[in-house]
Structures are given as C-alpha cells and as structure tokens.
Amino acid sequence: MTLASATAPLRIGPYRVDPPVVLAPMAGITNVAFRKLCREYGSRDSIYVCEMITARAVVERNEKTLRMMAFDEGEHPRSMQLYGVDPATMAEAVRIIVGEGWADHIDTNWGCPVAKVTRKGGGAALPYKRRLFGEIISAAVKAAEPAGVPVTAKFRVGIDEDHITHLDAGRIAEDMGAAAVALHGRTAAQRYSGTADWDQIARLKETVRSIPVLGNGDIFSSEDALRMMAHTGCDGVVVGRGCLGRPWLFRELHAALRGEPVPEPPRLGEICRIVYRHACLLAEEMGEQRALRDLRKHMSWYFMGFPVGSELRRRLGVVSTLDELDGLLGELDPTVPFPADAEGPRGRQGSPGKVVLPEGWLDDPEDVSVPEGAELDHSGG
Structure with missing residues (x-):
C-alpha cells in the first residue's frame, strides 16, 4: 500500500x-x-x-x-x-x-x-x-x-x-x-x-x-x-x-x-492472546462469571473467517471461566494467518425500515415542545 x-x-x-x-x-x-x-x-x-x-x-x-x-x-x-x-x-x-x-x-x-x-x-x-x-x-x-x-x-x-x-x-x-x-x-x-x-x-x-x-x-x-x-x-x-x-x-x-507503514494483521495466535486479555480486563471490571458471559458475544467477531470448526465455536460460545477459555484457545493453531474473507463489514447490518415517530411529529419542525415520555431513565442504548 x-x-x-x-x-x-x-x-x-x-x-x-x-x-x-x-x-x-x-x-x-x-x-x-x-x-x-x-x-x-x-x-x-x-x-x-x-x-x-x-x-x-x-x-x-x-x-x-x-x-x-x-x-x-x-x-x-x-x-x-x-x-x-x-x-x-x-x-x-x-x-x-x-x-x-x-x-x-x-x-x-x-x-x-x-x-x-x-x-x-x-x-x-x-x-x-x-x-x-x-x-x-x-x-x-x-x-x-x-x-x-x-x-x-x-x-x-x-x-x-x-x-x-x-x-x-x-x-x-x-x-x-x-x-x-x-x-x-x-x-x-x-x-x-x-x-x-x-x-x-x-x-x-x-x-x-x-x-x-x-x-x-x-x-x-x-x-x-x-x-x-x-x-x-x-x-x-x-x-x-x-x-x-x-x-x-x-x-x-x-x-x-501518521503516514507510516500499516502493520500486517495478526495471526490466530495473537488473536487468541487478545481474546484472553479482553476476558481478563472484563473480569477485573465485573468479576469472572459476568465477564465470560459478556465476552461470548465477541467470539464470532474475533474468529470471523478463521477455520475454527463448529464444535469449538460452540464451546467458545458458552465458555464460563478463564481457565476454560485458556484451554479452548490452546486448541487453535497459532500460525494461521489472518483470512482475507475476515475483512469488511461486521456487526449489525439488517434491513432498512420505516422509522417509528410520535403522532404528528413531522407537522412542525419549529415546535419546541419536549417529546412526552421520551426521557429514558436507563442507560446503554
């Protein structure tokens, strides 16, 4: 490049x-x-x-x-x-x-x-x-x-x-x-x-x-x-x-x-180390059990395109302890290069759809009334 x-x-x-x-x-x-x-x-x-x-x-x-x-x-x-x-x-x-x-x-x-x-x-x-x-x-x-x-x-x-x-x-x-x-x-x-x-x-x-x-x-x-x-x-x-x-x-x-050479993407061994590091950071934040539950949703993203195998993917998707995670990651070949088909879109995609709005919302763009009931009392989206 x-x-x-x-x-x-x-x-x-x-x-x-x-x-x-x-x-x-x-x-x-x-x-x-x-x-x-x-x-x-x-x-x-x-x-x-x-x-x-x-x-x-x-x-x-x-x-x-x-x-x-x-x-x-x-x-x-x-x-x-x-x-x-x-x-x-x-x-x-x-x-x-x-x-x-x-x-x-x-x-x-x-x-x-x-x-x-x-x-x-x-x-x-x-x-x-x-x-x-x-x-x-x-x-x-x-x-x-x-x-x-x-x-x-x-x-x-x-x-x-x-x-x-x-x-x-x-x-x-x-x-x-x-x-x-x-x-x-x-x-x-x-x-x-x-x-x-x-x-x-x-x-x-x-x-x-x-x-x-x-x-x-x-x-x-x-x-x-x-x-x-x-x-x-x-x-x-x-x-x-x-x-x-x-x-x-x-x-x-x-x-x-910064106009510098872009590093090569990581091989599977480095990705396994990243996954384990992620798990440890989560455990520090929320405790081991919650951390491993939270990590599960990241698994398909981390191993996107890699030849992991359906059974191992399933086990990674229900992992519950750091020791178990360490053992499962050890079953992977660390030399596998980053796959070309792992490039590109990831995460949410879905389909377009009609936006749900309050009744009469589009009638007056100059209206300064605060939307009724729109104040969310919880965080996180």
Whole structure:
C-alpha cells in the first residue's frame, strides 16, 4: 500500500486528538475493558467514548448508570456520550457530570435509530425539531462551559430520504457552541444496512466551517479511513462496528493516519492472546462469571473467517471461566494467518425500515415542545 501523508491532528476543545480517530459509543460494547484494549493498540491521544448515558439517569443518580460512567485510571480525555430530549434535564446532567469531575468531554447522541427511542422523538428523530435541538445543544454547552469541558454532537443524515436534517443540525450545533460534529452517513431508516453516503459528510464539511467535522460509517480498515478523509475532507473519523472483534484496527489507523507503514494483521495466535486479555480486563471490571458471559458475544467477531470448526465455536460460545477459555484457545493453531474473507463489514447490518415517530411529529419542525415520555431513565442504548 502506498503511504499517505500524515494527517493533521484534530482539536476538540482543549484536546489534541492525534491521530484524529474516535471510538464510537456502542451499547454493551464500549465498556472500560474494551476501551482499554483499543487504547492499548491505538494512540493514547485518540478518543474512546463510553457507552451512551441518559441525562435523566444521571440526574436521578441511577445506580446502574453511575457504574457505567467508570473510566480507567489512564484514560484521558474521559469521553462520555449523553442522550437527552429536554434542555433542562440535559443541562442539569451536564452540571452534575462536570461538577463531580466525571468526564472531560461530552458528546450528545442524535443518531440512535432504535424504535423505542425514535417513537418518542429521541435519537435520530430529534434534529428534525430544529429549535428544540438548538436549545438542547445550547443548554449542554452553557452547563459545561465553566469547567472547560467541550460538548460535541453526533447525528445521522436524517430520518429518511424525505426528511434530511444533517446540514441544519450541523449549522445549529456550530452556532450553539459545539466543539465538533460527527455524521454517520446513513439515515435512521437505513439503520445499518446498505452503504454509508460519504458525499453527505462532504456536504456537511462544506457547510460547517468553524469547527471540526468527523465522518462515520463503513470504516472497516485503515484504507477506508484514508479514503473517507480524502473523499470528504473531514477532519477525523469515528469508528464503530469496524473494530468489533478487531481492537488492533486502532494500531492500523494510528500508522496509516501518521503516514507510516500499516502493520500486517495478526495471526490466530495473537488473536487468541487478545481474546484472553479482553476476558481478563472484563473480569477485573465485573468479576469472572459476568465477564465470560459478556465476552461470548465477541467470539464470532474475533474468529470471523478463521477455520475454527463448529464444535469449538460452540464451546467458545458458552465458555464460563478463564481457565476454560485458556484451554479452548490452546486448541487453535497459532500460525494461521489472518483470512482475507475476515475483512469488511461486521456487526449489525439488517434491513432498512420505516422509522417509528410520535403522532404528528413531522407537522412542525419549529415546535419546541419536549417529546412526552421520551426521557429514558436507563442507560446503554
């Protein structure tokens, strides 16, 4: 592969993000253990965002949410994504977070396409209500400002092809004081299907001029990141599904975006060591039994394309102790090279579908009414 020129570092508020890479928040995935694993392979100066936290749960000091807001001792900046639909609740949640010193960067979630969220006007549905969206961003920025904590916004192209919102959302976030914006190049109706429209990221970059614009969607390799930045002119990339079962992707991104040779992908032996390391980190966080249950969902991603065998895959899928995991991994041939058919999409894909919205939601984009019942009291997506 021809080496690219080194990519300029990104600045989000006071933080220098070098290389300009962000780990996207993913429910049930980006806990302390996974973020630490990605950081061990990538740059400590990139940003690794925790699972989505709901503003209402912070205000009510929900016990589960407070546990999810944990960060590793060496994690900096500590990056937290907040979900909210009410300016007052969002402001109070931010005041609590910065007042308690719980985070150094707050991202806001406007991209969730899940029906339980959009049917109440939250997530990817909310930027359609332009004034309400602006009031929420403004409230969060003002609440974070005294502590010098930057607030960013991540959103999608729109609800569907007939209701495109990303350009308005970018302008509004910029005007309301957001430190950066990130765009997933799909509509909510697409969910994770099809192909991300990188042209829309380019349009957003042309529209938003005073703050960084990050691109998200279909980055499954370091070459994808280079192509996205060249195609769109975006200032950095947000990586989600591409690192599932592949935390070493951050090593490759680190090299590619600094104009260095990209390392060869790991052989099966290194992947087995990564899996065991992941299990140990989870055990430190949540205890051995819960850790091994949590790890099971990662197994198919880690061994995607490898000749593992159906019986061993089944046993890995029900592993319950670290010793058992160590024994099963020892049955694999460490010399097997990374398979070509393990490249490309991984994680959720699914099919497009109609976005479920509150009755009359599309009637008035200037309506500032807070969606009734949309304040989630639990975190994690």
